[in-house]
Amino acid sequence: KSCSEKKHREKEKEKERLKHKEKQKEEKVDLIVEEESQKRAGGEVEMVRHNRDNNKNAGLFCNVCLCLPLFLRWEEEKCTDGSKWRFLEHKGPVFPPPYEPLPDRVRFHYDGKAMKLSPGAEEVATFYAKMLDHEYTTKDIFRKNFFKDWRKEMTSEEKSKITELKKCDFTEMHEYFKAQSEARKQMSKEEKQKIKEENERILQEYGYCVMDNHRERIGNFRIEPPGLFRGRGDHPKMGKLKRRIRPEDIIINCSKDSVHPKAPPGTRWKEVRHDNKVTWLVSWTEKIQGSIKYIMLNPSSRIKGEKDWQKYETARRLKKIVERIRAQYREDWRSKEMRIRQRAVALYFIDKLALRAGNEKDEGETADTVGCCSLRVEHIRLHPQMDGQDYVVELDFPGKDSIRYYNKVSVEKRVFKNLQLFLENKQAKDDLFDRLNTSILNKHLQELMDGLTAKVFRTYNASITLQQQLKELTSSDDNIPEKILSYNRANRAVAVLCNHQRAPPKTFEKSMHNLQTKIDEKKKQLSAAKKELKAAKADAKTLRDEKSKRVVETKKKAVQRISEQLMKLEVQATDREENKQIALGTSKLNYLDPRISVAWCKKLGVPIEKIYNKTQREKFAWAIDMTDEDFEF
DNA sequence: CGCGTGTATTCGGCTAGGACATT
């Protein structure tokens, strides 16, 4: 059933494409562009080796124009004046549904007594009730912040009654929501299908915009629903109320000459502006940190893809001069000036350890996390000698998202001596690099290379590591599962470098155990199959007829198949074990030049689908499209 | 062997956190 539905959808899409293509032809855009691309194919643009007719990735092209490979299209449409688009039309954001008061039977209790809350107070109470079995609700700061904000939503009567959170009993509400989500799971197929269709309708209406001549997918077209703020780590604002966003809070950005999005009936937007120097479609101010939130396009869009491409091109430019930069910062370790020594040592950390830049943060407003430039004395320990190594630096600090960075590295003597110097006469809370911040560092980097900033080192080191590791680990003789294991190992080396950690999956032990059982069974199966093969061979030798020969062949094949399956399982087990606490996704999505992976796939005959799933292929369409097997980062 | 059902795994949405440019 679902298969025929898929086909149907495909057909629909195809129809739409054709329609759009017709339109394009009418405007003669296709023709002009075609000629232009022929001209370029002559030489100028390095990457133009593309033959449209041979292209198997037709589905990757813009579904409006279907005219050109992405990167060529981008070339065509390039603007130099800093404007990000010429035309932008969209339908505005989708708001979350309004609050539905609880049925009367679901009661809130205060100090043991049932109590009906006013709708405003009740809504906020449900936010808390929904989180009851989350660790957050055990934290003092969370509870304190929640209670304070909740009281602001109460009527004066409620306010005078409800004075202590610990006398509040939300369990009935909690049970109610659990039952609700259970009921949702138990819904019939038809009901589920209906919901799916409705979501699809909303996606089609609000999930796309037209930017310049293309229909592009929007990233997050839904306004964030109200709830309780969940900061990460020890966030001083956790538990605060995130208010409902109203149309009056929202700024719309679109073309003057587009059909402007309509505010919901009886409301109006805060503002409609037409700023083509920015890429966002909708923005609002979030009241907890006072920061601005945006609705922007999906990673598959031109505007994101082009930027991504550019990011990797910058990293490749760094590759060309990185040795020179290294020579220089080594030189700077002996500078007369403290600020230069600090800059040079910090840059060494950023380069060698792939640390983030480390901007200052406002104390008290955010969790206490640091990066390179904001490291403090308490985050570093020096060991002239440790584990048989000289000059060991021990780093231990909370990084982005309060993920712990812990590492012991042996450094050069000069770095070590400098660090000792930086630490002299300082307290635990003092900055390690007191004469340095990200702005100073980036200003310096800018002078070394156009577009160079601290984060380019992270991108560069991640990508170059992947390329090296792939070269080192894979051989063309390996079979596909082995190649994929090697790819994952290369990917893993990068994730370790960038400190991309995850909590071990809750079911890790169990799933590992299951896999082991499967492996044991396979082994038994294999030895049985081998035995059978032997017997068959013996039969064939004595009987010498066609039939027994055929039996030998089938048994042979069975043995082969089973041993392949076994191998696959064993590889899978290794891969999973090694991946216990490491997240590969972040580096794959944000740090690894996709062209490295695409080239590797082509060279080794690995289908790209084994490396990138559908979303990833959409995001990296430009790379899949332009890269051939001898691409070098 | 196909089918429905329950369970493990993967995906992608969500939204916070950070880098860096601009004001």
Added chain:
DNA sequence: CAATGTCCTAGCCGAATACACGC
């Protein structure tokens, strides 16, 4: 140089999907 604005990076978690299993 601090504040603001923009957009990229991040892990978590529920939903979707793949897979195993029994009939």
